[in-house]
Amino acid sequence: MTSSDLWDNATADRYDAEEAPRSTAHFLGPTLDFLSGLAGDGRALEFAIGTGRVGVPLRERGVPVAGIELSAPMAAVLRSKIDEDRLPVVIGDMATTTVPGEFSLVYLVYNTIGNLLTQDEQVECFRNAARHLEPGGRFVVELGLPPxxxxxxxxxxxxxxxxxxxxxxxxxxxxxxxxxxxxxxxxxxxxxxxxxxRQRYAWPAELDLMARIAGLRLERRVADWDGEPFTQDSTGHISVWRKPD
CATH class of the missing domain: 2.60.40 (Immunoglobulin-like)
Structure with missing residues (x-):
């Protein structure tokens, strides 16, 4: 069993309204540019896809997207937006659940790796990403830094x-x-x-070690989806690890 909090029907029903400012085309543009550029002509897998705030518009850009989601109520909201044939979702935790095929991109946005409340589970999340990646594929994590x-x-x-x-x-x-x-x-x-x-916070150096355990290597780290440099004053980061060819 995962240690993540399980989001219920009430949370799922109000999630999109509460996240409306982060769901606009203007706000999501840099995120979608970043992810679609890494996916290229391949497939993308979103861990903790939720109601599809990122996955659905990424699919609408032409990137084949699949998802893993722990909360069935959150996935039900996503399913009301797009059918299974266009964006398949498997119910399960992102540390152990698998989906068919290989992907050029696996990604986690909006601090969701922190939903795994133990270091061991976060390590398994990196391993799970590596299992799904094709050679040369990339794992992307968006994570804030605790103040x-x-x-x-x-x-x-x-x-x-x-x-x-x-x-x-x-x-x-x-x-x-x-x-x-x-x-x-x-x-x-x-x-x-x-x-x-609840969340478990992890520092960039700790994530890099998790990636190494999973056979991935850091390729790039920036402060935001616009690609601003990551510095000691950054409040978060977008990190990209690559699976060797």
Whole structure:
């Protein structure tokens, strides 16, 4: 069993509305450019494809896409947008579940590798990506970096969003290398909904070692989908590892 939180029907039903700003053509353009360029004429596999925020428009660009998704309710929302023949999805975890064939690209976006809450599972995720890649294929991960420099001694929480309708705070366990994102969201009727999601954060050097264990080598690391340089002040990264020919 995976350690990932399992997203339920209620979460799936509101996911697209909550992520609407990150789903526009303008916002997704650089992401789709980056991924389609790496896929080339080959097939792409998205781990944790969710409701298809990235996978569906990538398929509409002409890239054959398949997906693995742990949450059946999230996959059901995706299926309402596109049929199985055009974008097949297998229900299962991204560390062990396999799909038929080989791919020129396997990718994970929006911090989703952190849904695997143990280092062992994250290593298996890299191995699973390598299993699906054809020689010369690439594994791409988008992952934020935890703002630990903002934590003074004894403090364990950092706000990441303070707006009219939402308060978001991350709390950190520095020993277990995990964080919990706490959300307080105001609904249209004035009531507040509280939620929390867990993640395991990993540093770039740790991911590079996971890749080496899986037989992959770092090819490129940038700060964002536009290709800005990755520096010590970057708040996240897009990393590309390549399977040898």
């Amino acid at each position: 630990l420099r903002l934590l003074p001694p004894t403090q364990v929480a950092v706000p990441f969003d303070v707006s009219e309708r939402h308060l978001g705070v991350d709390t950190f366990d520095l020993v277990e290398q995990t964080l919990v994102s706490h959300h307080l969201t105001r609904e249209d009727d004035g009531r507040y909904r509280r939620g929390a999601t």
